[in-house]
Amino acid sequence: MTALPYLAILRAxxxxxxxxxxxxxxxxxxxxxxxxxRVLTLVAFYAGAGKQPLNLPQVVTYIWLGQAFLAMxxxxxxxxxxxxxxxxxxxxxxxxxxxxxxxxFARALAWRAANTSLRAGPVFVLAALVLPLxxxxxxxxxxxxxxTAATLFVVSITLTALLSxxxxxxxxxxxxxxxxxRAASFLMGFTNLFSGLVLPLALFPDWAxxxxxxxxxxxxxxxxxxxYFGALAGPMAAKGLAAQxxxxxxxxxxxxxxxxxxxxxxxxxxS
Amino acid sequence: xxxxALYLRFIAIxxxxxxxxxxxxxxxxxxxxxxxxxxxxGVWVLFARFNHVRGWTFAQVAVFYAITSIxxxxxxxxxxxxxxxxxxxxxTGNFDRILLRPRSSALQxxxxxxxxxxxxxxxxxxxxxxxAISLLNPDWGVAQWLILAWAxxxxxxxxxxxxxxxxxxxxxxxxxxxxxxxxxxxxxAAAQYPLDIYASWFRKFLxxxxxxxxxxYFPVALVVGRAASGVPPWLxxxxxxxxxxxxxxxxxxxxxxxxxxxxxxx
Numbered sequence: 223m224t225a226l227p228y229l230a231i232l233r234a235x236x237x238x239x240x241x242x243x244x245x246x247x248x249x250x251x252x253x254x255x256x257x258x259x260r261v262l263t264l265v266a267f268y269a270g271a272g273k274q275p276l277n278l279p280q281v282v283t284y285i286w287l288g289q290a291f292l293a294m295x296x297x298x299x300x301x302x303x304x305x306x307x308x309x310x311x312x313x314x315x316x317x318x319x320x321x322x323x324x325x326x327f328a329r330a331l332a333w334r335a336a337n338t339s340l341r342a343g344p345v346f347v348l349a350a351l352v353l354p355l356x357x358x359x360x361x362x363x364x365x366x367x368x369x370t371a372a373t374l375f376v377v378s379i380t381l382t383a384l385l386s387x388x389x390x391x392x393x394x395x396x397x398x399x400x401x402x403x404r405a406a407s408f409l410m411g412f413t414n415l416f417s418g419l420v421l422p423l424a425l426f427p428d429w430a431x432x433x434x435x436x437x438x439x440x441x442x443x444x445x446x447x448x449x450y451f452g453a454l455a456g457p458m459a460a461k462g463l464a465a466q467x468x469x470x471x472x473x474x475x476x477x478x479x480x481x482x483x484x485x486x487x488x489x490x491x492x493s
Numbered sequence: 494x495x496x497x498a499l500y501l502r503f504i505a506i507x508x509x510x511x512x513x514x515x516x517x518x519x520x521x522x523x524x525x526x527x528x529x530x531x532x533x534x535g536v537w538v539l540f541a542r543f544n545h546v547r548g549w550t551f552a553q554v555a556v557f558y559a560i561t562s563i564x565x566x567x568x569x570x571x572x573x574x575x576x577x578x579x580x581x582x583x584x585t586g587n588f589d590r591i592l593l594r595p596r597s598s599a600l601q602x603x604x605x606x607x608x609x610x611x612x613x614x615x616x617x618x619x620x621x622x623x624x625a626i627s628l629l630n631p632d633w634g635v636a637q638w639l640i641l642a643w644a645x646x647x648x649x650x651x652x653x654x655x656x657x658x659x660x661x662x663x664x665x666x667x668x669x670x671x672x673x674x675x676x677x678x679x680x681x682a683a684a685q686y687p688l689d690i691y692a693s694w695f696r697k698f699l700x701x702x703x704x705x706x707x708x709x710y711f712p713v714a715l716v717v718g719r720a721a722s723g724v725p726p727w728l729x730x731x732x733x734x735x736x737x738x739x740x741x742x743x744x745x746x747x748x749x750x751x752x753x754x755x756x757x758x759x
Contacts, residue, residue, distance in 0.1 A: 232546055248671045248672045249671055251637050251675070252671050252672050252674055252675055255675040255679055256675070256678075256679060258684070258695075259679055259682055259683050259695075261684075262691045262695055263546075263686060263690070264688070265689075265692075266546050266547055266690035267539055267545075267546045269547060270547075271543050273540070285647045290526050347675055374686065383627075389578040390641065402516070402520065404517055404524065405520060406520060407520070407521075407524040407528075408520075408523075408524045408527060410524070410528055411524075411527045411528035411529075411530070411531035411532070412531065414528075414529045414531065414532075416534075420532060420535035421535045421538055421539060425538065425539065426536070426542075427541055427542070457498075461629055472628055
């Protein structure tokens with residue numbers, strides 16, 4: 223088995239996604255606005271509050287990171303594969319002389335990477351560079367706490383892309399199994415809450431913290447973001463990275479096993 | 494057939510087509526309920542940590558959250574047709590057919606898609622209201638309930654108007670634009686909290702420019718018992734009317750959009 227076809231898919235999908243720059247720009251405006259609303263809400267909660275697990279500048283940076291890396295969240299299955307499930311074309315996946323799991327994984331990874339690379343930069347420019355020039359400088363996106371934190375963040379966000387792709391493939395498989403993309407949308411609420419997008423996980427009740435670090439969704443946002451501003455450092459950062467790596471392996475193994483079962487039972491209908 | 498009868502006929506057809514796929518319908522409904530309930534859970538987590546936000550308690554904020562969700566759910570269910578004006582009607586050239594019919598285009602588009610699955614979001618709003626009432630144990634009389642109902646009516650008009658404006662934008666852009674969500678979903682997200690928690694420029698934006706504050710914040714604050722400063726009760730009771738006025742303005746803008754429309758069809 224050679225990696226070449228998968229790398230080619232990765233590259234082709236990436237280039238394809240870069241064609242939709244206008245849509246990405248419109249997305250950036252939307253994300254900046256939603257980030258601003260979230261910042262305004264949390265600023266209000268922090269006004270007059272005592273000491274919290276994260277301070278306000280950290281929470282604000284967390285929110286901007288969440289908006290910049292929003293495309294990392296696996297909200298839906300691969301649109302083309304979902305359409306293929308409804309039309310029956312998903313059966314053709316079996317005819318391609320490549321491993322279906324790796325094919326789907328490469329597609330998902332390319333989509334996440336391309337979308338994120340288009341959106342993260344502009345959000346950074348707005349929130350980290352333009353905002354400090356206004357009278358809202360307190361609500362800006364701050365730089366990483368240290369060079370070590372920055373390096374670990376790059377490692378962690380890369381793991382996030384892999385984790386997100388593993389979950390996307392699982393959503394593809396669920397969609398294939400039940401024959402409707404709707405089923406996957408159930409997960410969306412959990413993804414938003416337990417990744418930390420709705421609210422940084424550190425602000426959840428203290429008794430829930432050990433569980434929150436080790437559930438699969440934390441690796442989609444919360445772990446890399448907390449590493450970024452040093453709230454997870456040293457052995458805690460190592461734990462966070464380990465949780466991400468563990469879930470990538472577990473979910474990939476489940477995905478592989480399940481995909482074989484689903485594909486073995488697939489019914490080809492249609493003309 | 495008059496306008497109302499025609500609209501009811503449209504709804505009946507839309508419901509029948511939605512019910513042709515009962516499983517997909519139920520999935521949509523239940524997943525909407527889940528996603529929004531989890532968001533409400535996030536609000537509870539915030540209050541478990543901070544106890545209050547600028548003096549507002551969880552129970553009080555839950556009233557704002559509930560009334561906004563209910564208004565948005567109803568508006569969303571009624572206005573789904575305007576979501577797809579760009580991709581489904583203008584891009585395909587099908588909008589010409591709508592113009593050929595001797596009926597108002599806004600009525601036809603509203604009738605095209607009646608999304609009953611919004612009941613999922615509505616159920617979440619009612620549940621949040623139940624939580625709020627069980628915590629607050631308020632002594633609301635008929636007057637308070639009427640004010641809340643009137644606030645919901647104002648909110649529905651306002652969110653509906655925003656959807657009409659979003660659809661109107663498609664006359665110029667052809668494609669729908671994600672950025673239009675900033676006012677609809679963004680407005681909903683902002684109005685789920687009492688507006689006085691926000692910075693003043695944002696509060697002013699939501700009162701004078703997109704009058705979500707007028708439709709929802711003033712009357713609900715009055716009912717909850719922490720009236721907005723500088724707004725006498727009689728004015729707070731009147732302000733949801735701005736939502737209705739905004740709807741008429743949006744429909745007028747829609748007419749301007751139609752005059753601007755040139756067919757893209759082949």
